[in-house]
Amino acid sequence: MAHSYLPLAPARSELLVEALAKELAKVFDETGSFSSTQQSLEFVRAAVTDGIKTIAQLSLHSESAFVVEVTSSDMTLLFAAPGTMFDDAKMDKVDTSNNVSAPRRRDKVAGTTEVGVGKSVCMGPGKSRREEILLKTKVVLEKDLRR
Numbered sequence: 001m002a003h004s005y006l007p008l009a010p011a012r013s014e015l016l017v018e019a020l021a022k023e024l025a026k027v028f029d030e031t032g033s034f035s036s037t038q039q040s041l042e043f044v045r046a047a048v049t050d051g052i053k054t055i056a057q058l059s060l061h062s063e064s065a066f067v068v069e070v071t072s073s074d075m076t077l078l079f080a081a082p083g084t085m086f087d088d089a090k091m092d093k094v095d096t097s098n099n100v101s102a103p104r105r106r107d108k109v110a111g112t113t114e115v116g117v118g119k120s121v122c123m124g125p126g127k128s129r130r131e132e133i134l135l136k137t138k139v140v141l142e143k144d145l146r147r
Contacts, residue, residue, distance in 0.1 A: 016056040021045055023082070024052070078116035078137045080109040090116065092136045095144075107141045114138035 025040035034040040063077055080091055086107040094113050116137035120129045
């Protein structure tokens with residue numbers, strides 16, 4: 001059963017390549033390297049697509065090796081996509097400043113610095129499964145990057 005998702009890897013790889021290209025283009029745009037995000041994206045697609053494809057393939061291979069070959073299908077690697085809300089039950093923040101988050105403040109994630117590990121646990125025969133966090137994802141928050 002764990003192997004059943006592997007045929008989806010090429011489609012996932014293309015989605016990952018495009019997402020990484022867009023994020024890299026945003027970085028170039030933010031630094032003023034190009035006059036528009038579109039020019040940044042065109043440069044990224046022309047100059048570094050092969051490198052991004054390699055990163056995507058290695059990422060998917062690492063996930064496959066971890067999920068299928070090492071642990072089993074009920075273990076997952078956890079990460080937080082940029083722009084998602086910080087969840088202290090699943091994430092630890094990398095403190096890049098002395099700022100303390102106010103209680104109930106909804107900070108956004110800027111990026112993942114270390115992947116976490118989760119496990120799906122069956123509560124018993126005929127019962128539902130629940131997600132258990134074994135290792136929290138480490139993230140940098142957007143507010144800590146703005147100074």
